[in-house]
Amino acid sequence: MSDRFFSHMFGDVVRDYGQPAMLWQAGVLLVTLLLAWVLARVLRRYLDLRRQTRYEALRFGAESLNRAFFPLIGAVLVWLARAITSPFMHTALLNLALVPLFGIGLIYIVFFFARRVFGRYGENQTWLSLVERLVSLMVWIGMVLTVMGIQDDVLAWMGSVHFRIANTHLSLLSLFSGVLWVGVTMIVAMWLGSAFEDRVMRASSLDANLKVVLARLGRALLVVVAVLVSLSLVGIDIRVLGVFGGALGVGLGFGLQKIASNYVSGFIILLDRSLRIGDTINVSSLQGMVTQIRTRYTVVRGLDGVETLIPNEKLITDVVQNRSSFQTQGYAKVAVQVAYETDLPQAMALLVEATQDVPRILQEPAPAPYLVDFGSDGIDLELGFWIEDAATGTVSVRSAVNLNIWRLFAKHEISIPFAQREVRILNAGGILPQNDGADASLAAPPRGA
Known part of the structure; x- marks a missing residue:
């Protein structure tokens, strides 16, 4: 040998x-x-x-x-x-x-x-x-x-090894070639689907959601065709897939209805364009930007950078606030309290000045100060202004405005009051404090008086 x-x-x-x-x-x-x-x-x-x-x-x-x-x-x-x-x-x-x-x-x-x-x-x-x-x-x-x-001898030996699966007679060679054909056709189909997705995603004339729908449908269609072709090459009658399809439908109706609902909801979201990649949404106390719309779930990146996978069915059945649908400007306000002896026109002018040179604050419409209320400890003022791209967050902008207000008020000696309370203890019921060496009769009234 x-x-x-x-x-x-x-x-x-x-x-x-x-x-x-x-x-x-x-x-x-x-x-x-x-x-x-x-x-x-x-x-x-x-x-x-x-x-x-x-x-x-x-x-x-x-x-x-x-x-x-x-x-x-x-x-x-x-x-x-x-x-x-x-x-x-x-x-x-x-x-x-x-x-x-x-x-x-x-x-x-x-x-x-x-x-x-x-x-x-x-x-x-x-x-x-x-x-x-x-x-x-x-x-x-x-x-x-x-x-x-010895490749011919090995192939001849594989062809001589026969076995039976259900009503189909197979050899080791036919099984190996069948698995090989299935793998080759699946890889080719997925590669063609990937190339098709690349071409669709580069198209500038198509809507972003329509690109995703076409890419997903194209890849799914190519995979189905690859499965049918590979089964035909192996020699399996594809008519038996009708029975499998019926069993799959029963399974979807009972055990897989949530999964099927998420897939259908994903295509609905992509087709009706209710959500787009890049939109900032609020759903179930979560606020973030949509980064991916998959067939089963949607990826939302929160303001803290953490990505959350939300089932597509939840985006269809729950109330979703889309902060990017119509306008990108948002209204924000900050509140501050000043002492009663403060020069109010000067303080309100300083509030407007605090918005100068702060990124994303719009000067048209111009920021506006308001006298809101006369509080128990001081006068309540409020500053309202508009922010560009408010969907990306307003906390950093309001923080910058508050820091400017603190700096300007300190520079112009405008005090921000804090709560002060006076506690008075009155002589109630004739009770007097006891003094060392005093007559005991002065400490308390006589019995029976």
Whole structure:
């Protein structure tokens, strides 16, 4: 068996070793690999420039594509060199070099497509790692079997192993090829969906919500088509999916109704454009900006920077305040109290001055001071003003205005009063305080008086 293993490519290389043909093959191989390295370097620079100028979306998996250039170009050049030199000399070394060049190039090409599909979002890194490991394992096993020359025997053995699943007779080879076809078609479909989403998102003439709807529908349609095609290639009758669809409908009606409701609500939100990415909303005592609208949930980033996942059904059934729908200006006010002896016209002028040079405060309409009430400790004043982009928050603006008021009042010696209370203890009931050495009769009235 060991002699058979090495009677294929390794055996041919060993037979050519020490002959002039081996030196010629080594020279041709080195020249082709050097030419492949130069061409790969030029192609890599050209595509990197195009990615920076036009195709920014190709940055996902670009490193894998760059690494695939050299082995693939080298495989093509070695194959051409073998075809040209085979009538004149043995090409055992070139035949052996074709296997790792083509296999490694195939691995990096699959990595490129997988990273375009899974590498964009951090939550898919586990799937990406699994796909890369499985592809690497299968390609390396295929290369080893090809070099040993036993790939046909292994395929024949896999075809001879039969088993039965329900009413379908399958072999190990058909099962393996079926899983392979399903994986290939799914990855291709998801890659096409990703490319379609990139193209839709770059369209400037479409509404943002419509872009999301088209991208999601396109990817879902491509995945469904890939599943149907892969099942047909495996030999499974797709008419059995009708029974599965009926069972799925019953499951949705009972156990999965919340999940289905969230998905339907997500498409409703995207289609009726009630919410857009970038809107600032209030829902269930949470205020924040919409950063993502997914099919099942919506991501809202609060004013503290924490992102909250809100089920889409909640955005349909609950009361939602959209602070970004019609106007971006908001009205704010600050209150302050001054002493009764204060020069009120001066104090009110200082309130208006406190809004000067504060970012986002509009001067048209102009800030306006008001005398609100005569309090028990001082005169209550109020300053009202309009803020630009109020949906992003008003606390920092009001804080800056209050600091200016404090500084200006201190500079002009205007006091902000604090609560003062006088407590008086009156002589009630004829009770007098006791004094040391005083007559006891003065401390309390006589009994019976």
